[in-house]
Structure formats: structure tokens, C-alpha cells
Amino acid sequence: MSLQRNDQELRRLEELEELERLGINVFPYSFNKTISNKEIQTNFRDEDPSPFANVSVAGRIMTIRTMGKATFCDIRDESDKIQIYFKQNDLPDFYDKLKLLDIGDIIGVEGFVFRTRMGEITVHAKKVEILCKSLRVLPTPKEEIDEEGNKIVYDAFADVEQRYRKRYLDLIVNHHIRDTFKKRAKIITEMRHYFDSRGWLEVETPILQPLYGGATARPFITHHNALDIDLYLRIADELYLKRLIVGGFEGVYEISKNFRNEGMDRMHNPEFTSMEIYVAYKDYNWMMDMTEDLLITIAKKVNGTEILEYDGKEIKLEKPFRRAKMYDLLLEYTGMNLRNLSRDELYSAAKKLNVEIDEKAGAMKILDEIFSVKVQPNLIQPTFMIDYPVEMSPLAKKHRTEDGIVERFELFIAGFEVANAFSELNDPRDQRQRLEEQALLRAGGDEEAMVVDEDFLYALEVGMPPTAGLGIGIDRLVMLLTGEKSIRDVLFFPQMRPEKSKT
């Protein structure tokens, strides 16, 4: 921890000490803020300023303009900016202390609201309190509105690394980014509301798991000292939620973090938020209807429209979403029928399609690769891809009429996966066989294959009703509804490589 301070920071420390010498508590305990900046900005009327004859505002100083015996500054609170007018005659005790204030300090101001000659709604200060002295220099972007009303930003705080590492600075300086996070909160609230109003129960299941399951991914491993056992941070909560359906709940859902020890890019963060829901007596057809309705409801509540714009493309969330079988989509975009092909036939098909494949890849891996290169980028409008090969989906129920296929869908929007769902496998014999096949893959070196969870199998043997399950990647849904291109822009604190001390 370096305590080296630059000249500007040293000067701020000196100012702080000077204020303390003058008997001012630079870090007081509270302030009676009576109104938000936004309320003033939206409700002030020149005809009748009386409701604002005595307001107390507070916020962080963003700019200071001193003109001798008068000073203007802009302060920002959570809601908006407002200008403060300090006049020497009106602040005999405080005015000379203004020079000890800096951009970044937090102040509280009592005064009356008026409009300046330049038309700016402003608080004329009668009393000023310092609420916090800032010892670090803020990045200092400047904004200007040109004649066409366009906002021009100078010296933007735009370095993505610094923005992610020091998100608090990003939030202060790039005030608008908070809109994304407000929207994120609203999306989750609306989702909860949708589920709760249908009587489904929000639950919490273990994050520390003795066995990990419910998805194919490498886990994070940790250690419990008292029990002296390794535990895994969950990669999914699926198997626990199904145990609750076995226990007699008919609708359970959980919104929480999963952890996957894999690569990071604009669609992946090692910890991410997912929602999983299980509803008894339903199948994947019902779940598709519900998913459509859920997403359209949320989009309308959050954006006021079911039309999205993402990456320059207009996307309509309109019932019904397209439903297409996996092999039909593959045929559509590759011109090849890939069903019932052997591993080697799939491999040569991939070669023909110029899809690069690892020599050792198995049949499902090849199929997945062809899909993600040739099909997925084209699925811009909402598309349920349905009916996957059984080998790809160890927890999904076999298709009621088609051999070798399971009842599963994934929802693609804007070319990325938003949701994944099955008619849940509830035949314990079939489930055991599939998990044992996974265990074989695992023994063969596939680190992502699932492990056999005997207690889960026990629960299935006790009996789980027919059930439909759905998982939605919340981060990706937020990206879709906010237009953000990187998962890092919808997470306050995305995972970053640790900062190493520079040589």
C-alpha cells in the first residue's frame, strides 16, 4: 500500500487540516437533506418560487467557478445536478473558506432557489456545511451542450480498465451508467413479481456444495476446515431445486450467483447471476409459453416496449417466438442433414463447412461447434431451439415420440443464449444411467462432465412429479434489455486480473 501522494493530494490534506484548525468538523455525522436535486429541477416554477424558499440540498462538488466575490459550483446527488450560488455578502463567515473546497468534496447547502440570468435553476446559499473532504483527485470530464442540443464530453473518463477497477469513480464521473444498474434491479424485481404473483416460492439453496452438478463446467474448489473436506462453489442450483420439488413444493425459483472456473470474455464472468425455476406438472411446451410471456412482460415494464434494439438490430419480442428443431436449424444454415451421423461423419461434415474442430472432439462437441459457428449468430429474432440429442443433455427427459432426442429448448436472442429449459428427467433409472455415462466421460478426461450425485438419485427414486425447469442468464438478459455489449458493463464489479505492482 503506497502512501505516496502527489502535490494535489498533499494540498488537499493541508486544506483538511486548515479547516480543522478553524474548528470545522470535516467529517460530521449527518445532514438534514430536505429535497433532491431532481425535485428542484423538475418542480421549480418562476411564477411561484415560494415552495423552494428554504431548501437543504447536498451532494458532491463537480465544478467550481469563482468570480471574486461570487462563486458558482455544481453539486451532484444521486438524482441530478444542481448549481449553487455563493455570494460573499450572504456568507460572511464561510465565503473565505470556499477556497479550501475542491472538486469531489461533499457539501450541504441551505438556501433558496432562483433562476439566474443565464436561465439556470440555482440554490442561493445561506448556509454551507462541509460533509466530507475528498483527498483524491477525480478524473475531470467536462460537458457542453452544443447548439443542436448534443452533449459533448471532453476528457471523458473512458479507460475501461480504470472504469471497472474503480467503479465508484465511474459512477461519479459517468453519472449515466447508473441507469443500466437501475434497470438491472428493475428487471430482477419484475421477474420476482411475475413468479411470486403466480404462487411460486423464492428459495435459497447451498452455494457451498459437497458435489457440484446441474451443468457441465469446471468448478471452483474451496476447503472447509472444521469438516476437513473440499467443497465446491456451485456451478448450478438445479439438483437442489429439484429436491424441493420432490419435497412437495410445486413451484420454486432461485435468483443467485453461480461460479464457473472458465475463461472470461464479453459474455462470461466467473461469477454470474442466474435464475432457475421448476414448476411441477408442466412440460417444456408450457415452459416456452411462460418464458415468452415473462420476457415480454419484463420488457414492457422495464423499457415500455417489446421492441429491442441491440447492436444496431431491431428485435421484436412478439408471441409466438419461432420454435425450430435443432437438426432443422442445422439443415437450414448448413444445407446438410446432420442427424444420425457417426462421429467421423460429423467430423468430415465440419471440415466441409470450414468449421475448425479439435482432433479429439467427440460427436456432440462437433455438433455443438458447427451450431455455434453456423447457426447461432443468425438467431437474432427470438428463437426457441428445441429437441436436442440425448447425449448433450443428461438431465432432460427423453422426447415423447422421437428416439435419441430429449425435450429441451434453448432461447436465442441477438445471437446469444438467454435461456435453457427441459422437461425434467424424473425416471431415476434413466437418470442413473445418464449420470454414469457422464462419469465414464469424466474418467476419460472430460473435466466438465457431471459427477454422480447419489443423494439426488435417491430423491428421484422417492419420486418427482413431471416437472418443467428453466434457467435464465440474468446478466445476458440485462445486456439484451439495456443494449450493453459486454457483461462487464452490467456488473458493478466484474472480475479483473489482479493489479500487479508496476516495476
Add this chain to the structure above:
RNA sequence: GAUCCCGUAGCUCAGGGGUAGAGCAUCUGACUUUUAAUCAGAGGGCCGUAGGUUCAAUUCCUACCGGGAUCACCA
């Protein structure tokens, strides 16, 4: 892991083999309705680190360090 790009003042960036540049921020002075305030002045830099080429390197070369993007990995 591969490829490409970046590293110069507190911030955003320009420059270029010969004393290091701008705007903002900071400091001093002027200014009692300014708003990218303005005006006059000032301070602030191991030009990421190390080595090489050179009379001379912040600049060219190499390596390293730090970071980013794309790809690979990863539903």
C-alpha cells in the same frame, strides 16, 4: 496459449534521434448571475523498466513488466 494494439503531467491526449507539449485539474492575482466562465502569471515529467545501436534515445531495435482487444478455451 496465439495475434494485434497501448504505456508521455493528477485526467484526456499530441509529439518526435539534439533543453518535453496542449487542454482540463492545481497554485497566485483580477472579477458579486457564471456555466467547457474569462483574463494574466506559476508550479508540476526517471516519456513503464532494462539492455542495445548512436557523439546523443523519451523517440530506432530487443527483451521484460503492466494493461487492453480479438481468437482459442468456455453452453
